[in-house]
Amino acid sequence: MINTNFFINILRFTLLVLVQVLVFNRLNFFGFINPMVYILFLYWYPIKENRATFIGLSFLLGLFIDFFSDTMAINAAATVTIAYLRPVIMNFVFGVNLEFQSFKLGNTTKVQQITFLALLIVVHHFVFFTLEIFSFTNLLLILKKALAIGLATLILCLLFSTLFSVKKE
Template sequence: MKSSLGISNILQFILFVALQILLMDNLVLYSTGFCFIYVAFLLFLPLGINRLLLLFLGFLVGFTVDIFYDTMGIHAAASVLLAFLRPHVLNLLTPRDGYDINDAVNIHMMGKGWFLTYTFILLFVHHSAVFFLEKISFDDILFTLLKIVVSTLFTGVVVIILQLLFFSPKRTSRI
């Protein structure tokens, strides 16, 4: 019986959280573009992962970032929202032949259009939750929307670069 959470996923968790805390915290574009690379951990998980485990992992990765950023649960809430919506977005984007539940999300296997749609929908929702929870009001809504859009694009580009660099087209499935 294979585990739905393998060693490579645990290493990805450690890597993405460490990158977020050590590198991405200081990498901001003109006070509007923030890169939340830790969400790539949730985006790249296998398609058939248990939903309860997915919600727990969303909380765990968000809470870990909250501890280091001192943000009182903002990232945990946004990550749980992303984890909750991920299966619904996957259902919306299901190809005619369906998915192999052991596959992880991969730009080479799923195609560029599918991957971009999947990534940017979930990143937009996550970033909207982060920035609206941070502001807790609709004052300066235009600036908040600008931060959401720029940060979604920034994080999306970094996620695509990660996929192209570290996920080879030869791999057909990962666990």
């Protein structure tokens, strides 16, 4: 029998791709802000799962977004980068608590969760916009877009994560 985590991850993957492609790629706040909420898949993915599977799924997620957004594998490169760097970011944010067998993201503090999500978003957006603009002479434009779109993405991701979180009683 297949694990229920598998079905939950497939559902999250599919819904986040659809929401990103059908809703958020069409939004254009202030002429240049398009939030990238599909990063939530990389945030919500179980911590103790197979890392190679996670990186492969991250590549597929980015590739699907690229296919529908016509961005020539920039999303795939950015998602694979943060999937690869996720253990380092987690070790930085959660420290020694990450080594416990019973570690779960839901058992950490809100500050740690927000810091983890914010670091994923910052790294993703910096890689994405560096590859999109591909010129260090436009470093200020890269930083402007990464910070503005990163802030909008963080706010929407926090909103989605609070709306769709399972409440413990």
